Amino acid sequence: MSESLRHAWAIFKRELRSYFESPVAYVFLVVFLVMAAFLTFSVGNYYENRQADLRMFFFWHPWIYLLLAPAAAMRLWSEEARSGTLELLFTLPVTITQAIVGKFLAAWFFLTIALALTAPVIITTYYLGNPDSGVIIGGYIGSFLLAGIYLSVGMLTSAMTRNQVISFVVAIVILLFLLLAGWPPVTGYLVHWAPLWLVNGVAACGFMPHFESLQRGVIDARNIVHAASVMVFMLFANRIVLEWRKSS
Amino acid sequence: MLTVDKLQKNFGPIDAVRNISFDLKKGDVLGFLGPNGAGKSTTMRIITGYLQPSGGTATVNGFDIGKQSVAARRQLGYLPENAPVYQDMTVQHFLNFIAEIRGFRGNERRRRVDRIMDICKIEPVRRQSVDTLSKGYRQRVCFAQAILHDPPILIMDEPTDGLDPNQKAIVRQMILDMAQTKAIIISTHILEEVDAVCNRTIIISRGRIVAQGTPAELKQRSPSHGAVTLELTETPDSVMADLETLPSAKRVEPADNHCFTIYPRDPVKLFQDVMNQARRRSWTIKSISVKEGRLEDTFHALTQTGDNAS
Ligand SMILES: Nc1ncnc2c1ncn2[C@@H]1O[C@H](COP(=O)(O)OP(=O)(O)O)[C@@H](O)[C@H]1O
Numbered sequence: 264m265s266e267s268l269r270h271a272w273a274i275f276k277r278e279l280r281s282y283f284e285s286p287v288a289y290v291f292l293v294v295f296l297v298m299a300a301f302l303t304f305s306v307g308n309y310y311e312n313r314q315a316d317l318r319m320f321f322f323w324h325p326w327i328y329l330l331l332a333p334a335a336a337m338r339l340w341s342e343e344a345r346s347g348t349l350e351l352l353f354t355l356p357v358t359i360t361q362a363i364v365g366k367f368l369a370a371w372f373f374l375t376i377a378l379a380l381t382a383p384v385i386i387t388t389y390y391l392g393n394p395d396s397g398v399i400i401g402g403y404i405g406s407f408l409l410a411g412i413y414l415s416v417g418m419l420t421s422a423m424t425r426n427q428v429i430s431f432v433v434a435i436v437i438l439l440f441l442l443l444a445g446w447p448p449v450t451g452y453l454v455h456w457a458p459l460w461l462v463n464g465v466a467a468c469g470f471m472p473h474f475e476s477l478q479r480g481v482i483d484a485r486n487i488v489h490a491a492s493v494m495v496f497m498l499f500a501n502r503i504v505l506e507w508r509k510s511s
Numbered sequence: 512m513l514t515v516d517k518l519q520k521n522f523g524p525i526d527a528v529r530n531i532s533f534d535l536k537k538g539d540v541l542g543f544l545g546p547n548g549a550g551k552s553t554t555m556r557i558i559t560g561y562l563q564p565s566g567g568t569a570t571v572n573g574f575d576i577g578k579q580s581v582a583a584r585r586q587l588g589y590l591p592e593n594a595p596v597y598q599d600m601t602v603q604h605f606l607n608f609i610a611e612i613r614g615f616r617g618n619e620r621r622r623r624v625d626r627i628m629d630i631c632k633i634e635p636v637r638r639q640s641v642d643t644l645s646k647g648y649r650q651r652v653c654f655a656q657a658i659l660h661d662p663p664i665l666i667m668d669e670p671t672d673g674l675d676p677n678q679k680a681i682v683r684q685m686i687l688d689m690a691q692t693k694a695i696i697i698s699t700h701i702l703e704e705v706d707a708v709c710n711r712t713i714i715i716s717r718g719r720i721v722a723q724g725t726p727a728e729l730k731q732r733s734p735s736h737g738a739v740t741l742e743l744t745e746t747p748d749s750v751m752a753d754l755e756t757l758p759s760a761k762r763v764e765p766a767d768n769h770c771f772t773i774y775p776r777d778p779v780k781l782f783q784d785v786m787n788q789a790r791r792r793s794w795t796i797k798s799i800s801v802k803e804g805r806l807e808d809t810f811h812a813l814t815q816t817g818d819n820a821s
């Protein structure tokens with residue numbers, strides 16, 4: 264293993280452990296599962312639909328993550344800045360990039376665990392009927408990528424402030440914008456008064472169209488590339504923010 | 512081993528560090544003195560690569576802290592102000608993490624962590640979560656983190672701040688034990704500490720170096736250096752005048768019980784002049800002593816010009 268990987272790995276393990284060493288992690292997992300189940304089965308009329316359909320299950324993920332991803336990301340940098348360990352971390356022989364990658368992957372892995380714990384919903388659906396496996400795989404890939412995007416935004420806002428609450432709120436605002444940017448009702452509304460380039464620009468930022476196409480079981484490389492580029496962009500911005508803080 | 516060259520740092524309009532330069536060799540223990548807000552922490556944060564300087568540079572064992580930052584940081588151990596440690600980890604996990612980042616694996620890592628817990632006497636709390644530790648233990652855990660890789664250069668920002676006298680003594684002893692093999696910087700505003708552990712001193716005030724030398728040299732710059740304290744069996748009427756007229760005396764302060772402190776104009780000659788005068792006037796001397804000078808006085812004299820904290 265190269266040194267960069269070893270450093271990122273050490274930071275990854277430290278972050279992941281700190282999720283599970285606080286009771287917040289378990290509360291978080293429970294809230295996630297309860298919300299996913301409640302929204303799918305009650306609000307989503309899972310039973311009334313009388314068909315084993317998981318569209319409602321994935322439909323709510325962007326909204327559940329809207330609260331939970333910023334909550335999972337907010338302490339990544341804010342807490343280090345508040346408690347002074349940032350000074351410790353960045354005087355160790357690790358680069359900013361190694362630290363960002365380690366932390367980001369730990370948070371993403373944590374949300375992936377949450378996602379994996381929804382497996383009983385899938386198993387139930389297979390038991391009750393004969394769902395479209397393509398839709399399930401596409402839905403999970405989409406949801407997984409969505410979690411990554413949300414976390415990359417939450418981590419960026421966490422680097423901007425030592426106050427976790429501010430990080431949380433700002434992340435939600437940015438994510439809400441990105442979420443609505445590609446939402447057909449919003450673009451449909453914009454078309455009436457905004458110039459076309461603006462409508463297209465806003466729509467290009469949004470990730471909903473990509474998520475929706477994955478939800479339909481269309482596993483297209485373009486959707487994955489889009490998600491990856493949003494994440495890389497956010498992590499890169501994260502680096503710039505941290506470097507700027509060093510030299511300010 | 513460590514070269515600091517014309518460091519400067521400003522935070523907006525505040526000049527926190529102005530043109531600080533010095534060199535450090537193996538075996539040096541540099542006491543970095545200054546009132547609060549003088550720029551000690553900022554200087555250390557630049558040397559350790561946490562902050563970027565606005566001007567100047569630092570070279571650590573040949574590695575430039577700006578251009579070869581990671582290599583330079585490998586040469587350093589750093590105990591930041593207030594000893595920050597990850598609150599949610601146990602002592603053992605925390606030191607394992609540091610050891611891993613420092614490149615130790617497997618048995619080597621275990622050996623290093625065990626050894627350092629032994630040296631820093633934190634073995635009893637190894638399974639305890641850091642946020643439940645007392646200040647003294649937390650300080651030593653952070654200290655352990657700084658010396659785990661046996662760095663040639665060790666930088667400590669107020670290492671004994673907030674500790675009780677016993678804990679201070681432990682930390683000082685640990686520093687003395689390492690002094691031969693490393694170059695060390697300690698910032699402090701506790702002056703007795705400088706006497707206890709340092710062989711070099713730099714006093715900074717408002718971001719500038721205002722004095723440097725060995726602790727003894729700096730004591731010599733204090734107004735009380737070479738002052739003579741004289742105790743007589745009785746006080747003749749003319750004694751004040753007789754002492755004040757001595758060319759090497761600057762000022763005479765009488766105290767009770769026939770005691771006088773004579774502050775020098777010329778610290779080298781004063782003692783002899785006082786002795787001669789006593790013989791001439793046939794005073795009976797009960798006791799006489801020469802003051803070495805106090806670091807504290809030098810410190811006050813040099814740093815009281817203007818407010819440092821902002
Ligand atoms: N991050 C910062 N932003 C703005 N001003 C700062 C910052 N850090 C330190 N300062 C200012 O720089 C000066 C030196 O501070 P510092 O190096 O912490 O002093 P010391 O450690 O000697 O007490 C102080 O006036 C302080 O207010």
Ligand SMILES: [Mg+2]
Nearest residue numbers: 551552553592
């Ligand atoms: Mg300080």
